[in-house]
Amino acid sequence: MSGLPVTTADVIVVGAGVQGSATAFHLARRGLRVAVLDRAYPGAGATGRSSGFVRMHYDLAVESELAWRAFPTFEHWAEIVGEGDCGFSRIGFLQLVPHHQVASLRANVAAQQAVGIDTRVVTAADVADLVPGMVADDVEAGAWEPRSGYADPTGTAAGLLAAARRLGTSYAGGVAVQRILVDGGRVTGVATDRGEIHAPVVVNAAGAIAGKVAATAGINVPIKPWRHDTGYFGLPSARPGGPGRPIPVVLDNITTVYFRSEGRDLLLVGLEVGNDIGGxxxxxxxxxxxxxxxxxxxxxxxxLPWMVDGDFRTAHPGQDGMSPDQRAILGPVGAEGPDGLYLQCGFSGSGFKTAPAVGEAMAEWILDGAPALAGLARFDLGRFARGDLLVGEHPYESLWR
Ligand SMILES: Cc1cc2nc3c(=O)[nH]c(=O)nc-3n(C[C@H](O)[C@H](O)[C@H](O)COP(=O)(O)OP(=O)(O)OC[C@H]3O[C@@H](n4cnc5c(N)ncnc54)[C@H](O)[C@@H]3O)c2cc1C
Structure with a gap:
């Protein structure tokens, strides 16, 4: 007795984070028999530690479009997924950039508006209204997305996986994939610590561990672990805007900090700099x-100077796989490896909000040969060997330093 739920499948997904769960959901929707394996449990990796931002602002148009394609799943969870709750909170999103990047910000907002994203450029005076009591005297302009906010990453992954299972997907937790099986240049399945499962397609969605998993098939996926600790602070009850008013998601590239309300009483805070990369x-x-x-x-x-009256409650560490251009690695491994092996990794601290759309694109890759969002072809593994790294059309500096 192997203890595995199945011994064969159409597709094996390694990793039950938000990304692997999204792919399982979309493959199952299209009628495939999927087996999802996780060495721990759903959300055990980056997903369970994610800050959960749901926003569309990027300096690379295709990433904005990807986030925009994912957005309806958060807004209309019950109709689209129908299991659990993603906990989407529409508290607004504000992107701030230093003076020398304001022209880029304006151009990015214009490009995002052109594809229908609800975003606009705001001034320092607007910022004071949007985030009461926020110091904005160094802000020339920001991008404001009124419909954006945050969601519950563990709930999102669990809901997507539950919906996939409703549609016939098998899931096993506590099962470590030890090796991708390859025969004659084709993937044939995986060897786990509980036995083998056979399938013609394997999706590597193992988060920060994806490089190690790929290496078992002789493939070099250039991702490094990016460690990111976040803290939770109690909000003082007497604060500008009043205790009931949420603090929007603020991604501040000027002072390199981000924060947002977490429920009614807490503020989640993270740093854009000083994150360990490697190891x-x-x-x-x-x-x-x-x-x-x-x-x-x-x-x-x-x-937020009034946060001097707040108090530290707790913090936690997290890690994601960081690629050399801080963008995801998606699609078939191509010339670099065996047929049937797909990568869905390297999300570089930004792969929560896009997951529903990435999962759909992975299903299109596997079933139709290419994703409907054609620009995703540029997220292939081969770009690193070609020296064709992804750079925004109106670039900012690397977010994570
Ligand atoms: C602190 C923090 C804050 C973040 N904030 C945001 C944010 O606000 N917005 C946003 O969009 N993104 C954010 N991100 C990034 C986002 O959370 C990740 O990109 C996303 O969760 C990645 O999901 P995943 O499914 O690819 O990986 P993971 O969630 O890491 O899942 C990988 C899974 O693979 C399993 N696994 C690994 N190896 C094996 C193996 N050999 N066999 C079987 N299973 C295996 C692990 O147990 C794990 O469950 C943040 C990340 C961190 C760490």
């Missing part, structure tokens, strides 16, 4: 780095 993705990482707490407090109080 073994399997290194122990149970607790947060205590040195992060004063840095988070100082940065957030720089923007």
């Amino acid at each position: 073994d993705p399997d290194r122990p990482m149970e607790t947060y780095d205590p040195e992060i707490v004063p840095q988070l407090a100082e940065k957030v109080c720089g923007r």
Whole structure:
């Protein structure tokens, strides 16, 4: 007895994070027999630690379009997914950039508006209304998305997986994929610590571990673990805007901090800089780095001075796979490896909000040979060997430094 739920499938998905779960959902919707394997449990990786931003602002048009294609799933969860709850909170999203990037921000907003995204350029005066009590004297312009906000990443992954299972997908947790099986240049399945499962297609959605999983088939996927700790602070009850008013998602590339309300009483805070990049993705990482707490407090109080009356509650570490251009690696491995092996990894700290659309694109790749969003072909593994890295049309600097 292997303890595995099935021994054959049409597609094996390695990893039950939000990405693998989204692919399983879309493949199952199209009638495939999918087996999802996770060495731990759904949301055990980056997904369970994600800050959950749902926004469309990027400096690369195809990423904005991808996020926009994913957006209806968050807005209309019950109709589209019909299991669990993604916990979408429409509290608005504000992107701030330094002066020398304001022209890029304006151009990015115009391009996003052209595809229908609800976004506009706002001034420092607008910012004061949008985020009461926020210091904005160094802000020339920002991008405001009134319909954006955040969702619950674990709930999103669990809901997508539950919907996939409703449609016939098999799931096994606590099953580690040890090796991708290849015969005659084709994928034939995976070897796990509980036995083998055979399938002509394997999707590697193993998050920060995806490089190790790919290496078992002799493929070099150039991702490094990117560690990112986030903190939760209690909001003071007496604060500008009043206790009931949520603080929108603010991604501040000027002072390199981000924050948003978490429910009614907490503020989630993260830093854009100082994140460790590299190391073994399997290194122990149970607790947060205590040195992060004063840095988070100082940065957030720089923007929201009244947070001096807030209090630190807790923090947690997380990690994602970071690619050399800080963009995802998607699609068939191509000339680099065996037929039937697909990559869905390297999300570089940004792969939560796009997951529903990436999952749909992966299903299109597998079943139709190409995704409907043609620009995704540029996210292939081969771009690194070609030296054809993805760069925004109106670029900012690397977000994570
Ligand atoms: C702290 C933090 C904050 C973030 N904030 C945001 C945000 O606000 N918005 C946003 O869009 N993105 C954000 N991200 C990024 C986003 O969370 C990730 O890109 C996304 O969750 C990646 O999902 P995934 O399914 O690819 O990977 P993961 O969630 O890491 O899932 C991979 C799964 O694979 C499993 N696995 C690994 N190896 C094996 C194996 N050998 N066999 C079987 N299973 C295996 C793991 O157990 C894990 O469950 C953040 C990331 C972090 C760390």
